[in-house]
Amino acid sequence: xxxxSLAPGSTLGIVGGGQLGRMIALAAANYGLKVHVYAPDAAxxxxxxxxxxxxxxxxxxxxxARFAASVxxxxxxxxxxxxxxxxxxxxxxxxxxxxxxLSTTQDxxxxxxxxxxxxxxxxxxxxVDTPDDLARALEAIGLPAVLKTRRxxxxxxxxxxxxTAEEGDRNAIFAEFGGAPLILEGFVPFEREVSVVAARSPDxxxxxxxxxxxxxxxxxxxxxxxxxxxxxxETARIAVEIARRIAEALDYVxxxxxxxxxxxxxxxxxxxxNEIAPRVHNSGHWxxxxxxxxxxxxxxxxxxxxxxxxxxxxxGASVEMRNLIGDDIDAxxxxxxxxxxxxxxxxxxxxxxxxxxxxxxRVIPAx
Amino acid sequence: xxxxSLAPGSTLGIVGGGQLGRMIALAAANYGLKVHVYAPDAAxxxxxxxxxxxxxxxxxxxxxARFAASVxxxxxxxxxxxxxxxxxxxxxxxxxxxxxxLSTTQDxxxxxxxxxxxxxxxxxxxxVDTPDDLARALEAIGLPAVLKTRRxxxxxxxxxxxxTAEEGDRNAIFAEFGGAPLILEGFVPFEREVSVVAARSPDxxxxxxxxxxxxxxxxxxxxxxxxxxxxxxETARIAVEIARRIAEALDYVxxxxxxxxxxxxxxxxxxxxNEIAPRVHNSGHWxxxxxxxxxxxxxxxxxxxxxxxxxxxxxGASVEMRNLIGDDIDAxxxxxxxxxxxxxxxxxxxxxxxxxxxxxxRVIPAx
Numbered sequence: 045x046x047x048x049s050l051a052p053g054s055t056l057g058i059v060g061g062g063q064l065g066r067m068i069a070l071a072a073a074n075y076g077l078k079v080h081v082y083a084p085d086a087a088x089x090x091x092x093x094x095x096x097x098x099x100x101x102x103x104x105x106x107x108x109a110r111f112a113a114s115v116x117x118x119x120x121x122x123x124x125x126x127x128x129x130x131x132x133x134x135x136x137x138x139x140x141x142x143x144x145x146l147s148t149t150q151d152x153x154x155x156x157x158x159x160x161x162x163x164x165x166x167x168x169x170x171x172v173d174t175p176d177d178l179a180r181a182l183e184a185i186g187l188p189a190v191l192k193t194r195r196x197x198x199x200x201x202x203x204x205x206x207x208t209a210e211e212g213d214r215n216a217i218f219a220e221f222g223g224a225p226l227i228l229e230g231f232v233p234f235e236r237e238v239s240v241v242a243a244r245s246p247d248x249x250x251x252x253x254x255x256x257x258x259x260x261x262x263x264x265x266x267x268x269x270x271x272x273x274x275x276x277x278e279t280a281r282i283a284v285e286i287a288r289r290i291a292e293a294l295d296y297v298x299x300x301x302x303x304x305x306x307x308x309x310x311x312x313x314x315x316x317x318n319e320i321a322p323r324v325h326n327s328g329h330w331x332x333x334x335x336x337x338x339x340x341x342x343x344x345x346x347x348x349x350x351x352x353x354x355x356x357x358x359x360g361a362s363v364e365m366r367n368l369i370g371d372d373i374d375a376x377x378x379x380x381x382x383x384x385x386x387x388x389x390x391x392x393x394x395x396x397x398x399x400x401x402x403x404x405x406r407v408i409p410a411x
Numbered sequence: 412x413x414x415x416s417l418a419p420g421s422t423l424g425i426v427g428g429g430q431l432g433r434m435i436a437l438a439a440a441n442y443g444l445k446v447h448v449y450a451p452d453a454a455x456x457x458x459x460x461x462x463x464x465x466x467x468x469x470x471x472x473x474x475x476a477r478f479a480a481s482v483x484x485x486x487x488x489x490x491x492x493x494x495x496x497x498x499x500x501x502x503x504x505x506x507x508x509x510x511x512x513l514s515t516t517q518d519x520x521x522x523x524x525x526x527x528x529x530x531x532x533x534x535x536x537x538x539v540d541t542p543d544d545l546a547r548a549l550e551a552i553g554l555p556a557v558l559k560t561r562r563x564x565x566x567x568x569x570x571x572x573x574x575t576a577e578e579g580d581r582n583a584i585f586a587e588f589g590g591a592p593l594i595l596e597g598f599v600p601f602e603r604e605v606s607v608v609a610a611r612s613p614d615x616x617x618x619x620x621x622x623x624x625x626x627x628x629x630x631x632x633x634x635x636x637x638x639x640x641x642x643x644x645e646t647a648r649i650a651v652e653i654a655r656r657i658a659e660a661l662d663y664v665x666x667x668x669x670x671x672x673x674x675x676x677x678x679x680x681x682x683x684x685n686e687i688a689p690r691v692h693n694s695g696h697w698x699x700x701x702x703x704x705x706x707x708x709x710x711x712x713x714x715x716x717x718x719x720x721x722x723x724x725x726x727g728a729s730v731e732m733r734n735l736i737g738d739d740i741d742a743x744x745x746x747x748x749x750x751x752x753x754x755x756x757x758x759x760x761x762x763x764x765x766x767x768x769x770x771x772x773r774v775i776p777a778x
Contacts, residue, residue, distance in 0.1 A: 052743055052756045070437055073460045076756025076769065092462035093440045336751060351748040359726050359776050376419055381718040384703060389419045389443025402443065409726050 048138065048246045049349030050116050052076040055096070056347070057115035057137065059129075061088025063390035063400060064121035064324050067332075069093045071340035077348070082111045089391045090121075102129050112136030119298060119347045123150040123322050124196050140246075140297040140347040141322050148294060149320045152194045152227045162289055165316045167305075168230035175218040181228040182206065182214075188231040191217065193224045201263075205231075232316055234305035238272050240287040241328035243342045243352055244296045251342070251355040252284040253335055258303070258327050261369075264398060268327045268365040270334060270357065275306070279313045290320060299343040301325030326367065326400070331355075333386045333405050334363035360410035365403055373401040415505065415613045416716030417483050419443040422463070423711070424482030424504065426496075428455025430757035430767060431488035431691050434699075436460045438707035444715070449478045456758045457488075469496050479503035486665060486714045490517040490689050491563050507613075507664040507714040508689050515661060516687045519561045519594045529656055532683045534672075539593035542585040548595040549573065549581075555598040558584065560591045568630075572598075599683055601672035605639050607654040608695035610709045610719050611663045618709070618722040619651045620702055625670070625694050628736075631765060632693045635732040637701060637724065642673070646680045657687060666710040668692030693734065693767070698722075700753045700772050701730035727777035732770055740768040 050056070056072050058065045061083025069079040069090050080096035081088065091097045096114070100107035102125055112118055113136045123146060130143035149155050156166045170181035172191065182189060187209065193202035204220065211217070218226075237260070242252035257272035258265055272280070287302045294300075301321040307314050328339035337345075337353030345352055357363065368375070373395050379387045389402035417423070423439050425432045428450025436446040436457050447463035448455065458464045463481070467474035469492055479485055479500045486507050494517075497510035516522050523533045537548035539558065549556060554576065560569035571587065578584075585593075604627070609619035624639035625632055639647070654669045661667075668688040674681050695706035704712075704720030712719055724730065735742070740762050746754045756769035 052740070053758065053760060066440070070440060070460075073433070073437060073758065074755055076758040078459055078758065092445055093437075093460050095459035345747065350744075353747075354750045359728075361726075373419070377717075380712065380720075383721045388441055391420065391440065391443040391445065393420060 050077070054078070054116040054348070055080055055114070056344070057082065057111060057118040057133075058090065058094075058121060059083070059102075059118060059125060059133070060121035061085060061090040062121060063089055063392075065090035066093055066390060067329075067340045067388075068119070068121060068324060068343060071338060072344045074341065075344055075348075077344070080111065080115050082108070087393065092391055102126060105132060108132050109136055117347055119343070120146070121323055125150075141300070142295065142297065145294040145296050145322050149300075149322045150195055152192060152197075152229075152319070153225070155320055156227070156229075158293070159290065159317050159320070162293055164286055164289065165314070167232045167316060167318070170228045172218075172226035172228050175214040178214045178218055178226070178228065182209075185228055185230045190229045190231060191221070192227050192229060193221060194227050195225070232305045232307060232318075234316070235308045236272075236306050237303060237318065238275070238283060238306050238315070239268075239301050239303045239325065239327040240283050241299060241301045241325050241331070241339055242284070242287045242291060243299050243339075243346045243355070244291040245346050245352055246297050246349045248292070249352050250288050250291060251352040252287055253328060253331055253339065253355045254357050255280045255283050256327055256330065262398065264369060264400070265326045265367055266369070267367070268330055270330050270363045270365075276313060279306070279315065283315055286315065286317060290317075294322075296322070298322075298346045299324045299328065299339050301327060303327075326403075327365075329388070329403050330363045330365040330405050332388070333407050334358060334361065334365075358407065361407045362410075363405060363407050365405045367400055368402040368404060370397040370399055370401065371395055376402075379404050417444070421445070421483040421715070422447055422481070423714070424449065424478060424485040424500075425457065425461075425488060426450070426469075426485060426492060426500070427488035428452060428457040429488060430456055430759075432457035433460055433757060434696075434707045434755075435486070435488060435691060435710060438705060439711045441708070442711055442715075444711070447478065447482050449475070454760065459758055469493060472499060475499050476503055484714055486710070487513070488690055492517075508667070509662065509664065512661040512663050512667075512689050516667075516689045517562055519559055519564075519596075519686070520592070522687055523594070523596075525660070526657065526684050526687070529660055531653055531656065532681070534599045534683060534685070535597035537595045539585075539595050542581040545581045545585050545593070545595065549576075552595055552597045557596045557598060558588070559594050559596060560588060561594050562592070599672045599674060599685075601683070602675045603639075603673050604670060604685065605642070605650060605673050605682075606635075606668050606670045606692065606694040607650050608666060608668045608692050608698070608706055609651070609654045609658060610666050610706075610713045610722070611658040612713050612719055613664050613716045615659070616719050617655050617658060618719040619654055620695060620698055620706065620722045621724050622647045622650050623694055623697065629765065631736060631767070632734055633736070634734075635694045635697055637697050637730045637732075643680060646673070646682065650682055653682065653684065657684075661689075663689070665689075665713045666691045666695065666706050668694060670694075693770075694732075696755070696770050697730045697732040697772050699755070700774050701725060701728065701732075725774065728774045729777075730772060730774050732772045734767055735769040735771060737764040737766055737768065738762055743769075746771050 078095040081094040256270040445462040448461040623637040626634040
């Protein structure tokens with residue numbers, strides 16, 4: 045325990061009002077904390093479980109300052125907060141994770157450069173600021189490749205695969221992105237995606253949840269399985285080691301997720317880091333029932349400067365988490381009736397296609 | 412599913428703003444419900460996790476009507492709500508448990524008469540409305556005996572043991588209670604106290620958690636152990652059967668707890684019902700980590716008219732729940748650092764002696 049730690053009864057500020065903020069707020073309430081949620085949308089699900097709320101834009105300097113001054117620490121539930129906003133918040137309260145960790149990971153170019161700088165593999169990439177850059181990058185990287193915005197992308201938004209040289213001209217493709225800074229990434233022939241969700245404290249303690257395997261549908265996480273099957277113990281160990289090195293290099297505080305591609309070729313299994321999420325992560329939702337400490341409780345512990353909890357999986361069980369996307373939520377009654385299915389709904393009004401409405405976790409005891 | 416069931420996105424009204432209301436609210440939020448808490452104290456812990464709050468007295472007819480009209484169902488976290496308040500609420504929204512269940516169980520005299528009417532044993536008792544009643548009751552029941560207020564008692568408040576015939580005169584003892592309606596109860600020479608926490612749905616489904624053993628200190632629950640050790644399976648079965656018969660006779664909806672004394676004499680083990688709590692109960696807090704479905708989630712399922720969840724204990728574990736009372740909370744840092752200890756704090760500001768500030772649950776896996 046350091047003087048950077050919060051006492052029970054303190055107020056935790058959360059920037060962002062979606063389901064991740066809501067679940068952080070629920071975990072914080074369990075530890076006797078008050079929560080103040082800052083979000084621009086009046087219909088934010090996290091507002092419904094917060095003691096205090098501020099509904100204002102992410103560039104409203106006055107509202108941000110008032111918010112940060114009223115809380116004992118600030119954390120955030122998503123990475124698309126402008127650097128200036130993070131700096132402003134940090135002037136009034138401890139910001140965890142830090143503005144530096146946020147800005148390194150919210151830009152795909154700085155993120156991949158940082159990861160490579162640690163000697164950890166990523167897909168090959170090139171910065172693309174002009175149509176000419178794009179032509180040169182395609183030549184260097186080859187096809188297929190993926191052109192992405194450097195910032196503000198999520199769930200497949202802000203990206204486009206280029207499969208063949210005939211696919212329209214460089215100027216037209218470049219123009220599709222409206223002049224946003226871009227990055228071209230080589231296509232990794234991966235077998236599957238895995239992720240490590242882990243926590244680090246202000247005192248440097250580190251605790252990782254078990255490596256999990258993720259399946260996406262339409263670029264949105266559909267299913268997480270833990271433990272990741274058919275994977276060597278050595279690969280699982282390396283994955284956690286990668287997450288630890290990243291967390292240490294960022295002097296990270298809180299939960300972070302590292303998404304990785306598992307590549308299997310004649311040389312064996314290897315891992316390539318896809319991206320870092322500086323926040324609690326959808327692929328960690330299984331921990332609510334499947335681990336001794338949930339990722340949300342662990343995040344609260346870390347940002348409060350408290351001892352990290354036990355991150356082990358419950359008693360040898362295997363765990364499966366499925367997202368309920370759009371009208372998947374119509375199955376809520378059947379899921380409530382299914383023995384051992386743990387249903388979580390996020391309190392969102394409108395089940396639009398592609399919208400994450402809830403999730404369901406099944407814990408399969410060791411047989 | 413019946414037309415008495417609530418849809419996700421509905422609003423659940425909770426009367427009472429203490430830790431029980433707070434934990435019901437957290438469970439409701441997990442199912443995507445909005446919560447509206449009604450309580451008279453502005454510092455109510457449940458207010459901090461509610462989408463809507465009403466701070467008003469329990470006899471404020473206008474505020475009660477407005478509250479109940481704004482929600483889809485009303486439940487409560489404690490039984491000391493006037494019958495008139497319950498009736499008023501029930502005119503505007505489904506009240507679960509019902510006003511009848513509440514009024515039967517909130518008065519020790521009607522409660523014990525009701526239980527005896529089912530052929531279930533209680534301590535012997537007599538109604539005491541005058542000093543003469545008290546003299547007659549003492550003669551009938553013998554010493555020692557316990558004189559209690561019929562209503563509004565909790566945690567040992569509103570009761571007095573009479574051990575010897577010399578102990579002051581009847582008029583003086585009667586006067587101590589200020590003219591409140593009283594009940595004299597015979598003293599049960601019990602080995603220990605056990606309780607059944609169980610749920611019943613509007614459709615009559617019933618699910619009980621495992622029988623637990625409770626230890627009190629200064630009349631306040633200190634420790635709950637599950638399963639209750641050194642008890643025959645037959646006694647555990649009878650305990651659940653008693654809870655089921657009580658729930659059915661009350662046409663009960665929600666979680667109820669039945670506290671029982673275990674008496675062991677030459678005739679063997681037998682159970683005597685001490686009291687019924689028409690609400691989630693302190694002796695059910697272990698279910699948050701120790702059962703597949705927590706009592707709070709189960710209560711929400713029942714009052715929403717949803718299928719009850721699996722009430723079994725997790726994978727053969729034994730579970731221990733300790734209350735943190737008054738300055739017990741000072742150990743919060745050590746408890747956070749203890750592997751496998753699940754700490755819950757209620758967000759109360761002032762750790763007065765005797766005040767329930769939180770609890771800690773330890774799940775000991777089957778060895």
